[in-house]
Amino acid sequence: MISFRVELGPASHAVNIGEGLLERLGELAAAAGLSGRCALITDANVARLFAARAQAALRAGGFDPVTIAVEPGETSKSLAALERVYDRLIEAELDRSSSIFALGGGVVGDLAGFAAATFLRGVALIQVPTTLLAQVDSALGGKTAVNHRLGKNLIGAIYQPRLIVADVSLLKALPEREFREGIAEVIKYGAIMDAPFIAELEREVEGLLARRPDLLEAIVERCLRHKAYVVERDEREAELRSILNFGHTVGHALENSVGYGRYLHGEAIAIGMTAAARLSCALAGLTAQEAQRLRALLGACGLPTAMPPGWRSEEFRHALARDKKRSGAGVRFVLLSALGSTTTRLLGLEEVERLLA
Numbered sequence: 001m002i003s004f005r006v007e008l009g010p011a012s013h014a015v016n017i018g019e020g021l022l023e024r025l026g027e028l029a030a031a032a033g034l035s036g037r038c039a040l041i042t043d044a045n046v047a048r049l050f051a052a053r054a055q056a057a058l059r060a061g062g063f064d065p066v067t068i069a070v071e072p073g074e075t076s077k078s079l080a081a082l083e084r085v086y087d088r089l090i091e092a093e094l095d096r097s098s099s100i101f102a103l104g105g106g107v108v109g110d111l112a113g114f115a116a117a118t119f120l121r122g123v124a125l126i127q128v129p130t131t132l133l134a135q136v137d138s139a140l141g142g143k144t145a146v147n148h149r150l151g152k153n154l155i156g157a158i159y160q161p162r163l164i165v166a167d168v169s170l171l172k173a174l175p176e177r178e179f180r181e182g183i184a185e186v187i188k189y190g191a192i193m194d195a196p197f198i199a200e201l202e203r204e205v206e207g208l209l210a211r212r213p214d215l216l217e218a219i220v221e222r223c224l225r226h227k228a229y230v231v232e233r234d235e236r237e238a239e240l241r242s243i244l245n246f247g248h249t250v251g252h253a254l255e256n257s258v259g260y261g262r263y264l265h266g267e268a269i270a271i272g273m274t275a276a277a278r279l280s281c282a283l284a285g286l287t288a289q290e291a292q293r294l295r296a297l298l299g300a301c302g303l304p305t306a307m308p309p310g311w312r313s314e315e316f317r318h319a320l321a322r323d324k325k326r327s328g329a330g331v332r333f334v335l336l337s338a339l340g341s342t343t344t345r346l347l348g349l350e351e352v353e354r355l356l357a
């Protein structure tokens with residue numbers, strides 16, 4: 001097991017990464033000072049796979065868990081699902097000394113995290129991420145939210161967990177496509193802040209795709225340490241934290257214009273990073289060879305890199321403009337001046353379309 005701390009003043013907490021940690025969940029949470037009544041919030045898929053093991057581990061650590069399983073999928077990040085979660089928490093008589101364990105992907109982490117932030121004005125939250133995306137990204141940083149019918153993540157809070165437990169052996173059960181989309185976020189950390197990591201990933205593609213546990217442990221650790229570095233310096237995204245949006249400007253615009261469902265988030269981000277690398281060659285000093293390495297690595301991991309046919313639409317332009325900073329006429333892009341270093345540029349919509357054409 002690898003452990004480190006995220007330093008956020010009074011909200012500082014430990015991160016544990018390793019194989020077989022689900023079986024030690026109760027012990028690890030007890031060591032973080034938690035005990036007693038708790039809710040294990042999960043989704044139906046994850047419940048089928050891991051709830052019994054998590055419950056047993058919690059009981060062994062002295063906890064008394066009630067399990068709440070929501071429907072799998074983004075629709076559970078809703079006010080309606082949240083209300084059902086509150087109902088169950090109240091029925092189960094959780095009190096202010098109780099804790100909430102979020103066992104699942106980013107959907108469960110965001111929903112259970114917001115429930116923990118708000119129930120009784122805040123109860124202890126333990127993130128137990130089970131997707132690669134959640135293990136390398138969403139579990140750390142404290143962003144919690146549900147969606148509103150008018151937009152994603154519109155209702156939420158920054159609420160730090162008391163503990164993160166990332167058991168990389170759980171990733172074996174992930175469907176291939178969901179595993180690969182998480183790799184896009186892994187590659188993102190290399191692109192924005194760790195060029196040697198890109199070289200290591202290039203060498204280890206085979207082991208990564210084979211989900212070798214020792215490799216996954218090292219990769220998840222490296223990504224979480226990078227995210228912790230960023231969040232420690234800019235918890236509320238005043239400036240630095242925005243580098244984590246590399247690839248997300250075009251990525252979100254694709255998700256919104258070609259429609260949710262066509263691409264998984266990580267797939268849209270892979271295309272978005274490739275597009276941002278192209279803009280970086282034209283405007284920020286990234287070399288064509290570096291951009292090609294990024295594209296080739298994403299491709300070798302089975303991720304799409306080409307803009308979809310017909311991407312130049314009114315909807316795309318609209319979606320891109322929604323990312324626009326209120327102050328300026330353009331869209332704020334995170335670009336690369338080299339692999340491992342970022343810079344930002346305000347770009348006009350026409351300029352973006354011209355450079356990506």
Ligand SMILES: NC(=O)c1ccc[n+]([C@@H]2O[C@H](COP(=O)([O-])OP(=O)(O)OC[C@H]3O[C@@H](n4cnc5c(N)ncnc54)[C@H](O)[C@@H]3O)[C@@H](O)[C@H]2O)c1
Nearest residue numbers: 045046072073105106107108130131133138143170173174
């Ligand atoms: N809070 C943040 O900082 C942050 C960052 C990035 C993304 N997000 C959010 O994360 C969400 C996406 O998260 P996600 O990609 O993890 O999706 P998800 O939570 O929907 O999980 C994907 C699917 O995999 C299943 N699953 C989960 N773990 C599994 C396992 N070990 N084996 C087999 N199946 C498993 C789930 O049931 C689900 O069907 C989005 O709502 C996004 O907004 C939040």
Ligand SMILES: [Zn+2]
Nearest residue numbers: 185248265269
């Ligand atoms: Zn993302």
